[in-house]
Amino acid sequence: MSATPEMLAGYRETKLIDPFEQFVGPLYEKGEGIARRYALIVDERHVNMRGVIHGGMLMTLADMTLGQAAWDACDRAAVVTLNMQTQFLKGVRQGDVLEVTPELTRRTRSLLFLRGDYRIGIETVFTASSIWKIIGEN
Amino acid sequence: MVNRPPGIPENAEIASTGGFNKYVGPLYRLADLEDGAVKRFAFAAAEQHMNGSGTVHGGMLMTFLDTSMSRTSRLISGAKSTSTVSLTCDFVSPAKLGDVIESRVRVTRQTRTIVFLSAELVCGSRTLMVASGVWKTSGAE
Numbered sequence: 001m002s003a004t005p006e007m008l009a010g011y012r013e014t015k016l017i018d019p020f021e022q023f024v025g026p027l028y029e030k031g032e033g034i035a036r037r038y039a040l041i042v043d044e045r046h047v048n049m050r051g052v053i054h055g056g057m058l059m060t061l062a063d064m065t066l067g068q069a070a071w072d073a074c075d076r077a078a079v080v081t082l083n084m085q086t087q088f089l090k091g092v093r094q095g096d097v098l099e100v101t102p103e104l105t106r107r108t109r110s111l112l113f114l115r116g117d118y119r120i121g122i123e124t125v126f127t128a129s130s131i132w133k134i135i136g137e138n
Numbered sequence: 139m140v141n142r143p144p145g146i147p148e149n150a151e152i153a154s155t156g157g158f159n160k161y162v163g164p165l166y167r168l169a170d171l172e173d174g175a176v177k178r179f180a181f182a183a184a185e186q187h188m189n190g191s192g193t194v195h196g197g198m199l200m201t202f203l204d205t206s207m208s209r210t211s212r213l214i215s216g217a218k219s220t221s222t223v224s225l226t227c228d229f230v231s232p233a234k235l236g237d238v239i240e241s242r243v244r245v246t247r248q249t250r251t252i253v254f255l256s257a258e259l260v261c262g263s264r265t266l267m268v269a270s271g272v273w274k275t276s277g278a279e
Contacts, residue, residue, distance in 0.1 A: 018189035018195055019185060019186055019188045019190075020187050020188060020189060020197055021189075021195070021197070023186045024162075045158065045161045046158055048159070049155075052221075054158035054204070054205075055201075055204040055222040055225065056158060056162070056198075056205060057158055057201070059197060059200040059225070059227075060195070060197025060200065060201060061197075063196045063197040078191065080229065081229045082228070083226070083227065083228050083229065084196070084200065084226070084227045084229075085224070085226045085227075086224060086225050086226070087223070087224045088221065088223055088225075091221070
């Protein structure tokens with residue numbers, strides 16, 4: 001854990017457990033529980049040779065943030081991704097700050113439907129809809 | 139000949155030459171199947187690709203899929219660059235540390251500026267993921 005960058009005043013660093021998330025992080029958050037808002041600063045590791053973020057990094061960010069919300073939505077029971085649908089609306093560049101507040105669309109006994117609009121300022125640049133399976137008790 | 143991880147052919151070309159691909163890689167290109175109709179890529183799951191429950195992270199699987207499909211869209215269109223417009227992934231079964239994960243990509247349709255692709259990720263005879271997506275080409279030759 002390191003100090004929160006000045007451009008993310010009000011955010012704190014998210015505690016990441018998965019090695020792959022630690023590898024591509026840090027991720028930042030503010031608020032509590034399922035209402036948490038997340039932010040990622042796009043850095044030189046996340047972009048391709050054209051200086052534009054890799055689609056895989058955006059989908060990883062979706063899996064990380066919607067996964068955090070899925071975990072919150074079922075009292076931290078184990079969940080797995082079943083399906084992820086993504087739309088890439090606008091190129092994202094190094095130095096951009098991506099923000100999202102995940103939304104729980106619906107929860108059933110064994111499934112969670114979650115989506116997110118990923119924004120730079122007020123502009124939506126990427127959207128993701130996902131389905132998660134609740135596989136265990138917390 | 140460069141050393142390759144177990145399960146990756148010695149003659150496999152490195153497909154991750156820069157940027158995020160190189161950071162998460164190495165990713166490899168394998169020989170085509172069906173007279174070039176199926177483009178193939180592979181990587182060996184390492185510690186940094188995992189999630190906390192001991193399976194390969196979905197973000198890494200989707201990254202590998204996006205790289206495989208984006209590269210295919212460039213190979214078949216001859217475009218200087220292509221961009222992912224949409225991608226839908228079904229997580230069919232998990233992968234574990236050390237697995238050699240292979241992608242198989244097919245072209246569904248190609249227009250002047252759009253490429254429709256489908257793909258699967260496999261480990262041996264097991265399907266890990268199925269996906270379809272749309273790519274936009276730019277700077278076509």
